[in-house]
Amino acid sequence: MTSSKDKDKPVRCAIYTRKSTEENLNLDFNSLDAQREAGEAYIKSQQSVGWTCLNERYDDGGYSGGNIDRPAFQRLMADVDDGKIDCIVVYKIDRLSRSLMDFARIMQSLDQHGVSLVSVTQQFNTTTSMGRLTLNILLSFAQFEREIISERTRDKIAMARRRGQWTGGPPVLGYDRQRDNRGTRIIVNKQEAERIRAIYQMYLDEGSMLPTIRALRALGWKTKRYETAKGQCRGGVDFDKSALRKLLTNVVYLGKVMYKDEVHEGEHEAIIDEDLFARVQGLLHRNRNTGGTHSGGRNKHGAMLKGLVRCKACGCAMSHHFATRGNKRYRYYVCIHAQKKGWDACPSPSLPAHQLEQFVLDQIKSLGRDPGILEDSLRTTQERLQHDVDDLKRQRGEIEVAIKALGRQVGEVASRAGFDDGATRELSSLQDQIRERQQEAAGINAAMTKLQRRMLNPDELTGAVEAFDPLWNTLPPTQRARLVQLLVERVEYDGANESISLTFHPTGIRTLTQQRCEEATCLTN
DSSP states (O other): OOHHHHHHHHHEEEEEESSSOOOOTTSSSSSSHHHHHHHHHHHHGGGGTEEEEOOOOEEEOOOTTTTSHHHHHHHHHHHHHTTEEEEEEEEEEEOOSSOOHHHHHHHHHHHHHTTTEEESSSSTTTTHHHHHHHHHHHHHHHHHHHHHHHHHHHHHHHHHHTTOOOSSOOTTTEEEEEEETTTEEEEEEEEHHHHHHHHEEEEEEEOOOHHHHHHHHTTTBOOOOOOTTSSSSSSOBOOOOHHHHHHTTTTGGEEEEEETOOOOOOOOEEESSSHHHHHHHHHHHHHHSOOTTTTOOOOTTOTTTTTTTEEEETTTTEEEEEEEETTEEEEEEEEHHHHHOOOOOGSSSSEEEHHHHHHHHHHHHHHTTTTHHHHHHHHHHHHHHHHHHHHHHHHHHHHHHHHHHHHHHHHHHHHTTTTTTTTTHHHHHHHHHHHHHHHHHHHHHHHHHHHHHTTHHHHHHHHHHHHHHHTTTTTOOHHHHHOOOOOOEEEEEEETTTEEEEOHHHHHHHHHHHHHHHHHHHOOO
């Protein structure tokens, strides 16, 4: 039985307000103020039963209801624990929480301290079983709504990424974020873009991560410094291996965007060209297998052509192996297909490493002395590039056929649009498919242009060969392997015909030619 003393005891009411985003919070009268005003009016209507409103404000602006990691909410629950509150007033239950699990814990804590909960716009009584059922139903819908919003947001981000749009996140070095009526985009920061290109080239020059990091620290170069929406500063620190690897593998610098495992052409401008990016990825891959340029890892036995040799008959790579007999070690390049399927699966599953490496070196050195060999090597490289261009042309032709077929479907559906309610949706779907195909065609055109730029001329190859010999005589073994990796893109072994063909790396050839020109300039000056 309740005593008159309990009836006269005032009910101390705390008003809790929350808004998921920070939008319009700087207004003189915002959503938090509106929620509090409604709560104060409700408390005033209950003055006859002793309700009083506490002056302390518990406002969480810009915090999700999906968790309880909110500063004002934490203060509220601390005051509940201290016995300063008798009743919590909210505008709607979802302002307090949108998670059933969190809400169950909150209610358990409120029950332990004898604190009641009131929603201004939803009438229920948490002291009865029916009231609790009503409350759980309301909260279930609140959680359902939150999950639906999350799914829609993920779908929207996926669609935007597939269209090449920047969908937010921390800015990357080389770009600045720009907000306009179309949303947030990234634009090239010219000064930082030059630094990005320098870092990529620096990694190729240094040969591994740690020397590159030391060089970056010596220059005082830092990661991207930026300010969050809440005014907190991030970044602007020294590079470590994780930050450098992330920078060196980021397809954003190619003018692309990534969604999960998919790579799509982006709306932003590229900073790094395909050649430089491919060379860096190749070196990263080789370093993962060898432990780096300065490591005594898996390449400690001097596989100068590691990752370059391919078996023409099987179309797969040939890996480096060795065997020891007595005090002598014998090295081989072995067809991976033969390793997996058996030696009978390949016409010539292995060949001696020393002889192959010496043959490649002799071929490189003889290029400048024999115009016929130089011409053959140039033709091999050009034919491989032209094959890639032809393959892209074939893909583009298939896409053009598909676009025409979709266009015919659009005409057929449009003819019955006035009589079929589903025709409008079908038209929209077909138009989306056409746009996607057009984007694919644009990406193929860009790739073809880049391949055509890689075409060499005889002067470039001659200059690279002339620079090779003097450089070779001055380099230690690990640097010699790097030089070969720079110049040669592929060594193809045809075991059936016992022939070997070399494909040169166009970017590497230009790099050697440039080094030769720079050395000549230094001598003349």
